[in-house]
Amino acid sequence: MGRKDVKTTTRDVRTGSIGWMLKRLASRLDGDMNARLAPLGLELTSFAVMMTVLEHSPLSQVAIADLLGMPAYKVSRALDHLERQGFVARSPDPASRRAHVIAPTGAGVAIAPDLYAVVGAVNARLAEGLSAEEKALLITLLTRMVAAQAARDEA
Amino acid sequence: MGRKDVKTTTRDVRTGSIGWMLKRLASRLDGDMNARLAPLGLELTSFAVMMTVLEHSPLSQVAIADLLGMPAYKVSRALDHLERQGFVARSPDPASRRAHVIAPTGAGVAIAPDLYAVVGAVNARLAEGLSAEEKALLITLLTRMVAAQAARDEA
């Protein structure tokens, strides 16, 4: 052993680090997403809220904030936009006069396919160099990582 | 076939989408990194610059900016911090009087292990639920994705 084995950690952060690569991939995502959402008149925050409304409606604003891990004031603003654009509606909650029931309008449901198309396009581009099996594997691994993260949050 | 197969895209963005999970994991990363860097007196931007200096020194500020995909003014500010903290030194470039040669100081080299420890801890936490083989596989897949992204940038 000429040299002591100090390779406990990779010596080049950029190539070996999961976190570094994750961040790099995610940061490009933002630009890509925004570019594709702009024609639809949406920004990233509104998009995230809209997806949540489409998939979990009817729900309250705190519920949206919880699901997305997003502060309440952002949800409020995003809904302002989305309501002005006619994609969602805030209606009074029969169960509580301080809460709103958020639901997509007809127009909101109508653009859903476009939104899913954006998601599909972005994901396809992300996994461009991977085979179908590799892509499935990646999803499995990422899912486990997200789940572990969520589990830690509760503890 | 009772129902037409419309499952081209997964119907739940949160669980099926590579991009969504990537962003979720990456966003937590920032908080985690900042928490671990705070005791060292560093922020995320300074950290990124410092790592680049440690691994590629000697180099110019534009070189740092290129390697990180970071605007020049950020590099400038980060180096201001790092220089004040005594971790890097700007010295005149013998080859060009307008360029600076950036290199770590003794103190900069001395904290390198701490910085790699942060990277290691964060990565370990990220991959907590994965076996060693899965972790290696994940790194392979992510590396390919990053490479594909870089290739697209050149085209």
Place this chain on the structure above:
DNA sequence: TATTGTTATACTCTATAACTATA
């Protein structure tokens, strides 16, 4: 007293581009 939602305000961050010095 706690919750739902909104908003004002202050703060931080980012980006642009103007600037000096040099090539």
Place this chain on the structure above:
DNA sequence: TATAGTTATAGAGTATAACAATA
């Protein structure tokens, strides 16, 4: 004319907490 680096400044985004209404 182009490059290296710095900085002022404007604009965008973020967070805090104060607020009204309701439970």
